[in-house]
Amino acid sequence: MHERLTHFREILRYVPRFRDRVFVIALDGAVVEDDNFPNLLLDIALLRSLSIRVVLVHGAALQIKRYGELIKMTPSDIDGTGITDRETLNVAITAANRVTHEILEGLTANDLRAVCPNALVAHPAGILGGVDHLFTGRVERVDTGLLELLLERDIVPVIPPIGIDGAGASYRLNSDAVAVELAKSLKAVKLVYLNTEGGVRDARGAVIRQMTAQEADAVLKKSRAELPPGAVTKLTAAVRACKEGVERVHIIDGREQEGLLGEVFSNEGIGTLIHANEYQAIRQAQKKDVRAVFGLIQQGVQNDELLKRSRAELEKIIGDYFVFEVDRNPVACAALHTYPEENMAELASVFVADRYGNQGIGAKLIQFTEGAARRRGIAKLFCLSTQAINYFVQKGGYALGTPDDLPPARRERYEQSRRKSQVLIKQLSDRPA
Template structure:
């Protein structure tokens, strides 16, 4: 007869493969403001402490929507929404900062506990919060000025990794900061997706009210591939939002996203350390490869670059010209669909080459695919004996500067390129030594 004590020991023994699998991995946990209001919140904190003790690197991202709404209502400040996004004016921003700061302190306090005879005994967890998220204003959309509501512009990847390597849990609030010292209210999902993709997280774990995503009959869907989501209809708005967040994260390179319940005790541990899990797994199973383009790809490339040509970001290319230059293009392909492209035009007499037409499909931006193609073309330029590469840019200068390019005079361009230089576009010239 198996005693309850031995049953627990055997369960613990069965978790060994998962403990070994997860050790040293990086997980991002997205916890909405509702989590902190639930009675199970302290248990979730205890489980987070356990994950840390098992050698898992953790980034926690907390929301504050219900806390913000409560503060606005108490102060009799109208909460104006447009397309389900809060417009943050100057008065509302003060309450946003207050709610985010208060909730951050609550997380830090609970993670600092170490009372004897409690699950936190001996945990000694260090929590690091900071200005890891650079933001930009959302701006004017549909004629509506969102004021202090913003979007993620950049994640401080090296800063986060430094803290994780130093043994800290990184805690991010739903705020972002601009280089000019402004504070922006950000969507929790925006931070979670961008952070998980940027730092190369192994998992993004999303906490919702229900145990994952359910079908029309109310049955839990255990696992979904990204390619299956397009034809899936989810009635529940909250579940649909979580699923869309998981889908976007997977498209940006996060291998796995898991949707679990914040109401169910031990849901986090059950999801990570049992075979069946407790929620819904969204896996990035689609195949993605890099290859040289051929004549059959002309239509796909034209479809990819046409929107940027219409916006004036790229110089317009005709089908005939693209057919002649197709051998210069490198592609990223996912499930037989072209999702990114870039081209290298060599000028061997000047020992340099032009990199052009670096484009990523909007659904797949944020996963460093442009950087991947750029590195591949730089390596190809080296293989051809070229010493440097250059780009011409009108609107993406900062991105190329971040990739190691430096601005130069157009007089340094190869003679053939100078003769074709479009004065009307007035593109800036950037070179990079290889």
């Protein structure tokens, strides 16, 4: 197990939040055939043992392509987004049935009851761009009552990328889109996409750990041509899911051992998290956050970025702090200490956990804290820095100051610290300080 999951307490910390809630887990067909699939089933069994309700959706693109080669035909559509002719539909049904059966076999081997229900009512995609898409379909309705009945009885629904209309005709569906419809209908707390590519990557090839739905939409508009096709469909689905009520969407590599647990039960994760609203991620710190904020400050002290504070001191001023959350866990902090007599405030203790660096979180916290100062009518903001001076001057709009610019009480502590930090000043209003 990953080191971050060594202690079972790390998992138990999340359990109250997820108990009796629904996870929709979407697996690419290639994930089902990977050597890690048996381990993935163990992860799912653990989720069920923690009273987390699981719905599985699967794709079959790899199997459709392979079966087409076997019978010497080229499918007209692989992933359920193009045109599906009759022959391709038959191949898709055969391939999807095989994948469904493999999943049912694996769940049974882990003592989990499972079933493949006819829970998707579909209709033809119709004529798009002047072209009839034939047997490509869209989800018209999810039989939520049927799925909820199965979940209440501890039965895992396994949903293939095939839908049936009211007349009994079958249609090929895109599994990523199906997962969104299921997550919406069941009010899932998480939608997890498991692929063989891992999370969404930036221009440097590094996995983007977390994005808001708005940021993900911007990535699609700017870099669609550079992204792999699978990343485009999943990112598109994730944005739509967030906009339509799903709070958290994860895109991870299904081949990584215990990757599902590592993504769900830790702050760090292994893939890309897309979440619904960035401003819900920043909030004022509360007493329950003292431990987390103290841990962040300790990391900053070790890096010689922050001034040391005792936990007792922090408890007294925790109301001055703001935290940035990822999946409801504080991963960054900032403080706003006010000096009413001088109508000034200090921006302090800005720190982002190392694993969330270079994602713009620090900038968002600084902007948020500055906004809080403006709303309070603060005329002048100051901060002390030893390592981020250029950032505050070039991007933050601060000017270089001197210790004489500090309020007397803060000047005294400045001299005592002997850190020789640079004083930076920013005028927020024309009101005299």
